[in-house]
Amino acid sequence: MNFFENKLIMAPMVRFGTLPSRLTALDYGADLVFAEEIVDRLILKSKFVLNHKLKTIDFIVKENEFHKVDKNSNIVENIAYKHNFIAENNTVFRTPPLKENNKLIFQLGTRNIENAIKISQYLSGVNWKSEFNVPNDDDSSPYIISGIDLNMGCPKDYSLKAGIGSALLRSDTEIELACRILEALVKENRPKDIKTSCKIRVLPTLPDTLRLCQTLQKTGIDALTIHGRTPSEKKSDFSTPNRDHYINEISRLLNDSCTIIANGGSNCINKILDIDYFKAETGCNSIMLARSAMKNLSIFSTSMVTRDEVIRKYLKYALIYENEFINSKYAIQQMFYHDGKSDQFQKLLKAKNYREMCKIWKPDTELFIDIADDIYSDSFESHKNNIDVAKFDNVDGIIIMDLHYDYREWPNMQIDNNYRLQFNKFPNPKLALIHFCNILNIPQPSYYSISSPDNRTFKGIVDIKDLQFSTYKWEKSKKIAEQSSALCAIKYISKFLSL
Ligand SMILES: Cc1cc2nc3c(=O)[nH]c(=O)nc-3n(C[C@H](O)[C@H](O)[C@H](O)COP(=O)(O)O)c2cc1C
Incomplete structure (x- = not known):
């Protein structure tokens, strides 16, 4: 059976799809998790570090590259690039291979074949087993990722101006370029049993979308995720209906050769039974969820839990894996979705550090408070003492x-x-x-x-x-x-x- 068959998947989500969300989703039954999109030059400017304390592999942007802006790139591309730093400080990507083994897909933003290949080689070159003393005959995969996904769906202006995301759907020439990237990735990844996939939005007509998907499938990809909205339907509430019937036609035509993953159904998905309905509508047995997972990461479970319980689990992972506070605060804010006026949300907005956040959700054990204190004193206080008032302090989330x-x-x-x-x-x-x-x-x-x-x-x-x-x-x-x-x-x- 194809690796992507019959899977419940957490979608790539910029800033939300960092490690604590991924681990929380996996605990609640997600079969696969996509990391947030990372643009090629950011990963190429980073070095990987074996973090023995956390048992993670970290990709850290080299210190001297931290504030460097590429003068040849346009302003918006540079802003997009910079946003990644703000969300994650200088850790671009962190994974504990023992926890995410066989379950993690790395999503790449690129329009450059050489960069895609270099990144595939770079990611697959990390020998985590020997570093963490895991015997080679252990069942786990020797690679830190199970697949590389090419983002061909992001319609944001900064992606379009950088020629990535749904810019790769703009013309036949762009689609051809995307296909060459995918073919090169398939060739590089397949011998290592690392999967290759891509994620698109539909085109305005069904025949054009079917042609596009056939062209993409011929590159040899293992899976194709389809969000049933066009690149120009980019309102943040996704109020335009998802074209489930397009996905259904595509899956009937292509599912035998590559797995079609249905996406875009979150407006109607609030519990696991709704996922069955989305499966029936789209004819797909693999489903990817973004906003419904963001609202409640236990959506993947047959017995959903309350938001508070999800947040407690999230906080545990955020603390254990030393996720940057600003990013955790952002992610928890997203979990409140349309509930921004609640008391808890107002308290969350005011929380300046993990200790204050832990007080809101009263974790079961004092352990979390202790860890929170460690992180607080390591990063926030030391940073604050050194603060140069002419510079900025972004530790509080503002x-x-x-x-x-x-x-x-x-x-x-x-x-x-x-x-x-x-x-x-x-x-x-x-x-x-x-x-x-x-x-x-x-x-x-x-x-x-x-x-x-x-x-x-x-x-x-x-x-x-x-x-x-x-x-x-x-x-x-x-x-x-x-x-x-x-x-x-x-x-x-x-x-x-x-x-
Ligand atoms: C906060 C947020 C961040 C997103 N970031 C990405 C991303 O990094 N890469 C990507 O391909 N799609 C991204 N998307 C789009 C989602 O993966 C998904 O295609 C879209 O939300 C529709 O699925 P849904 O109805 O389940 O929300 C993002 C969506 C949201 C809401």
């Missing part, structure tokens, strides 16, 4: 800077690069930030403010493309607080662009 908006000094305050001139024409940081978002082609910023305990002073928080910015200083009015937070965002982005 990027905080020591800046204050004063209209008399605008725009000469700390905008230390050649973008400063452009700001002369804007009366204040908020208006300048709107302009900045327009040039970067990213959604407009949104603002909220919090008041100090005596209600007399405020901090503004601006949310821009999943990043939040604020100041150390409390301001006398909400208006100034928002302007100061916009100043931080501008400072951060302009500093980054000027590197």
